[in-house]
Amino acid sequence: MTLESLKPEIEANVPGCRLEIIPNPSPSAQHSLLMDAEHALAIATFLRDAPHLRFDYCSNVTGIDWPASALAPGKAKETGDAMEEDVESAEAPDTGHLEVVYHLYSMELKHGPVILRMRTQDRATHVHLPSLISVWRSVDFQEREVFDLFGVLFDGHPDLRRILMWDEFTDFPMRRDYVEPDDYEYEPTAHGKVLLKTMQHHGGEA
Amino acid sequence: MNALAEFPTAAHLTPSADGDSQLLEVSMGPQHPSTHGVFRMDVVLDGETVVKLKPIFGYLHRNHEKIAEDETYLGSMPYTDRLDYFCSLTNNWAYALAVETLAGVQVPERAQYLRVITAELTRLQNHASLVGFLMQDMGASGTPLMYAFREREKILDLFEALTGARMMCNYMRFGGCRVDLPAGWLEQAKQVVAAFPRFLDEYETLLVGNEIIMARTQGVGVLSKELAINAGITGPVLRASGVNYDLRKVDKYGIYDRFNFRIPLGDHGDVYDRYMIRLLEMRESIKILEQAMRDLPEGPFTDPKTKVRNFRPKPGEAYGRIEAPKGELGFYLVSDGTPNPYRYRVRPPSLINLTVLEDMCLGRNIADIVIILGSIDIVMGEVDR
Numbered sequence: 252m253t254l255e256s257l258k259p260e261i262e263a264n265v266p267g268c269r270l271e272i273i274p275n276p277s278p279s280a281q282h283s284l285l286m287d288a289e290h291a292l293a294i295a296t297f298l299r300d301a302p303h304l305r306f307d308y309c310s311n312v313t314g315i316d317w318p319a320s321a322l323a324p325g326k327a328k329e330t331g332d333a334m335e336e337d338v339e340s341a342e343a344p345d346t347g348h349l350e351v352v353y354h355l356y357s358m359e360l361k362h363g364p365v366i367l368r369m370r371t372q373d374r375a376t377h378v379h380l381p382s383l384i385s386v387w388r389s390v391d392f393q394e395r396e397v398f399d400l401f402g403v404l405f406d407g408h409p410d411l412r413r414i415l416m417w418d419e420f421t422d423f424p425m426r427r428d429y430v431e432p433d434d435y436e437y438e439p440t441a442h443g444k445v446l447l448k449t450m451q452h453h454g455g456e457a
Numbered sequence: 458m459n460a461l462a463e464f465p466t467a468a469h470l471t472p473s474a475d476g477d478s479q480l481l482e483v484s485m486g487p488q489h490p491s492t493h494g495v496f497r498m499d500v501v502l503d504g505e506t507v508v509k510l511k512p513i514f515g516y517l518h519r520n521h522e523k524i525a526e527d528e529t530y531l532g533s534m535p536y537t538d539r540l541d542y543f544c545s546l547t548n549n550w551a552y553a554l555a556v557e558t559l560a561g562v563q564v565p566e567r568a569q570y571l572r573v574i575t576a577e578l579t580r581l582q583n584h585a586s587l588v589g590f591l592m593q594d595m596g597a598s599g600t601p602l603m604y605a606f607r608e609r610e611k612i613l614d615l616f617e618a619l620t621g622a623r624m625m626c627n628y629m630r631f632g633g634c635r636v637d638l639p640a641g642w643l644e645q646a647k648q649v650v651a652a653f654p655r656f657l658d659e660y661e662t663l664l665v666g667n668e669i670i671m672a673r674t675q676g677v678g679v680l681s682k683e684l685a686i687n688a689g690i691t692g693p694v695l696r697a698s699g700v701n702y703d704l705r706k707v708d709k710y711g712i713y714d715r716f717n718f719r720i721p722l723g724d725h726g727d728v729y730d731r732y733m734i735r736l737l738e739m740r741e742s743i744k745i746l747e748q749a750m751r752d753l754p755e756g757p758f759t760d761p762k763t764k765v766r767n768f769r770p771k772p773g774e775a776y777g778r779i780e781a782p783k784g785e786l787g788f789y790l791v792s793d794g795t796p797n798p799y800r801y802r803v804r805p806p807s808l809i810n811l812t813v814l815e816d817m818c819l820g821r822n823i824a825d826i827v828i829i830l831g832s833i834d835i836v837m838g839e840v841d842r
Contacts, residue, residue, distance in 0.1 A: 277773020277792065278561025307686050311776065311787050311804040321793070352789070354776050354804075358686050358702045364776060389689025391812050392514075400520075415518040415841060424520055444527075 252362065254282050257304075264301070265293045273368060283352070283366035288380050291369055295386040298355060298365065306365060309383070311354040312393035314401035316426045318347040318374065347374050349403050353383065353390070371403060374426075382408035400425035479503055483823070487516045491594050491827040494837030498814075498826070505822040510815040514808070517841035525801040530556055530631070530768045533801065538625040540803060541839040543583050546575045546616070547781040549629035554710060555777030555788035556631045560770035562763050567756040568633035569712045573749045574646070575619070575628060576779075577742040581653065582609040583782035584693075584735040584742075587834050591732055592664065594831035595673055601664065608656045611649045618642055631768065633759025643750060650746045657739060665733070674729035678817040678829035681726060688812045692784025693734045694833055698726035704780035711779075715752075716745045731832040769796050783807055783834050803842055807835040 254272050261270060261284075268290035273283045286294050298306040349371045356363030371378045382405035383390050394405045395414040402423035405411055413420060422429060435452035438445050486497035495516035501509035521540065525533040537552045538545035550572055557564065564572075589605030613623040618639055620626040628635050664670055680690070685698040695702060703720045705713040721737035723730030770792045778787035784806025791800035810833050818826050 275773045277559055277771050277775060279558045279773060279775035281558075281775055309689060310778070310785060311789055311802070313789055313800070313802040313804075315791060315800045321799075354787070354789070358700060361702075361707050366776070387689065388684070388687045388812060389809055391688075392808055400522075413515075415515040415520075417515065425523055 252304075254284055254365070257365065258284065261294055261297060264297050265290050268294055270294075281364065281366060283368050285368045285370065288369055291367075291381050291383065292386065295353075295367070295383050298367075299386055303360075305357045305359045306355040306363065308356045308358045308363075309353055309387035309389045310356055310364070311352075312390045312397060313352050314397040314403055314425065315350040315352065316347070316374070316401055317350060318427050320347070321427065322347055348372065349374055349378060349401055351380060351394075351397055351403060374402075378402055379404045379406050381406050382411075384408055399423075402426065480508065485823075485826070486513075492830065493590070493835055494840075496835070496837055496840065498830075500818075500823070500826065502823065507818050507821055507823070507826065510818050510826070512811055512814055514841055517837045519842070521842040522801050522803065526798055529796045530770070530798060531765050533798075534630070535625070535627040537803075538627050539838055540805070540842065541781065541783060541786075541807065541836045542624055543586065543836055544579045544782050545622075545624060545626045546579045546628055547779060547786065549627065550576055550711075551777060551779045551781060551786040552788050553629045553631055554779055555775055555790050556768075556770070558777045559773060559775035559790050559792055560631065560768075562632045563760055564633055564711075565757045565760055566712075566754050567637075568758050568760070570749050570753045571634050571638070571758060572629065572711055573713070573716075574746060574753070575616075575626075577746045577749070578612050578615060578646070578650075580742045580782045581739055581746075582612040583834075584739050585609050585656075587831075588660070588664075588732060588735050591728075591828065591831045592670075594827045595670065601660075604656070604660065608653065611652075615642070615646050615649060618645070630759055630763075630765050632763035632765070633757070635759075637758040643753070646746075647750055650743055650750070653743055654740070657736060661736060665736070671729065674732060674828065674832075675727055676725070677728045677821065677825050678731075678832060679725065679727045680813055680817055684813060684816060685726070689809050690784070690813060691806050691810065692780070692782070692834075693738060694731055694784065694810055696720065697723035697730040697734045699724050704778060704785060708778070710777075713745075716748050718742075718744045728828050728832040767796060769794060774800075778804070781806060783836070783839070784810055803839075805839045805842060807833075807837075807839045811835060811840065 258270050258272060262268060269287040271285040273285050275282050298304055351369045353367040355365045369380050371380060380403055382394055384394065392414060394408055395411060397403050398405060398411055399413045399415055400423060433452055435448050441449045481502045483500045483502055484497060485500055486492040487495040497513040499511045499513060500507055525536065534549065534552060537548040540548050585605045585608050589602035592601035616626055617623045619642055620628040680698050682698050682700055685695050686700060699722050701720055701722055704710065706720060718741045721734050723734055772792055772794045774791040776787055776789045778785050786806055787804035789802040790798050793799040817829050
């Protein structure tokens with residue numbers, strides 16, 4: 252079963268949904284299916300319940316942060332080069348997005364994976380995506396984790412609160428632009444990254 | 458980020474609205490010998506019956522994924538040992554498998570066999586100590602656990618001779634293993650494996666038909682097949698509920714299609730079945746080990762063409778998963794062509810197997826929570842990452 256054959260089938264069964272195949276150029280060739288947020292629940296339910304698909308097992312859920320600097324022209328993720336994310340690009344209005352990836356398998360028919368992706372509109376205010384917990388219970392803690400570390404708000408999740416960080420924490424540590432707090436502790440033989448931290452803490456040039 | 462500031466915070470357990478003062482809120486953990494690490498459960502009790510249970514995580518959180526994204530691909534390999542610190546070799550394998558899938562690296566024959574041998578030894582010592590811990594949780598203090606640890610010790614000696622470390626083995630590399638077997642190791646390993654069934658026989662004689670254990674575990678913490686699948690439960694817990702899903706058979710990763718072994722299945726999905734599954738799986742692991750050690754070929758132990766230093770996979774992504782002793786351990790990697798992974802994700806079986814903890818505990822009493830949790834088999838290094 253390939254995504255090329257799966258895509259028209261989903262489109263026929265979930266009217267109005269917008270799907271796009273995201274090619275994966277690496278040797279793994281694990282291509283994925285980008286779905287729109289409005290029809291995500293219907294698509295997931297179809298994939299789970301269709302008797303010849305039966306993707307009854309959602310193995311892995313995770314987030315990916317794509318700030319505009321990572322998606323900039325010439326540095327699209329398919330053709331990315333070794334450029335570091337720099338300060339100037341962080342000041343431009345961010346047109347990037349957050350992405351959530353689901354890996355589905357079928358325990359009944361023993362096939363898979365089918366990889367689904369969803370994207371938020373941006374990284375600041377429009378970060379709502381539908382929760383798939385009504386389809387697969389296994390996404391419970393994992394969606395909480397994506398919320399906790401990336402800041403994606405899952406609509407319909409019954410218990411969406413921080414899972415790994417403490418409740419009073421306000422930032423999202425897995426985002427690419429997350430800045431560590433300046434909690435440097437004295438280290439007599441600072442080296443490498445710790446030395447850099449030492450110098451920044453004491454106001455020196457890094 | 459301001460718009461996100463108002464998300465729901467601590468969902469504190471509230472007393473029931475009708476003013477029923479019989480409910481008692483108990484915080485089990487994070488410092489509690491039965492929670493297998495720094496794990497906390499907020500339990501609401503009606504008398505001694507559990508009416509609500511919320512697991513609280515994060516006491517051992519160090520954002521392993523973020524640290525790995527600042528490291529090179531090779532640099533994360535020793536850190537994977539620290540996820541499930543009982544099973545560092547299977548962690549290594551899962552990560553190596555994901556990177557090999559991402560970069561299209563081939564693994565030579567001998568390395569494949571070495572991986573199977575070390576992974577199955579890991580499974581033996583994990584399951585042996587798990588049944589020991591489970592006895593400890595039931596109140597069989599000391600002796601059963603020490604019997605299990607005596608056997609585990611022999612396997613840890615093998616790990617030490619091979620990798621230099623008893624627990625943080627850091628043995629596998631992309632395209633193979635770090636070192637070849639030292640002289641005499643295989644003979645020693647064969648002796649350990651040949652002696653292992655004797656320990657299992659002894660253990661089973663003492664415990665399997667024991668009336669107290671049966672009364673204590675049968676019908677406790679029942680997990681239905683449907684819920685287990687829907688909640689993404691994997692590993693021995695899933696198979697104890699009667700679902701035939703073992704990645705060694707389904708994915709046939711590595712060279713598992715060459716060995717003759719069976720997948721034990723339970724049919725009640727209770728604590729007793731989960732305990733028995735471990736004992737039966739150890740016997741199957743011994744079968745695999747005997748075959749792998751008999752067939753171990755000569756040849757390179759690592760792929761000479763793969764340069765593990767300055768390793769830069771082409772842009773793309775890959776998800777690699779193996780059947781770790783606790784369930785499906787997966788690594789999801791996104792590469793942007795740089796020496797560091799753009800995204801590095803661990804799919805921890807221990808965390809996801811806890812999804813159904815509340816379902817299994819409702820209506821039981823406090824003492825049952827302890828053995829239900831024990832039968833899931835968690836390690837906090839992996840749950841909290």
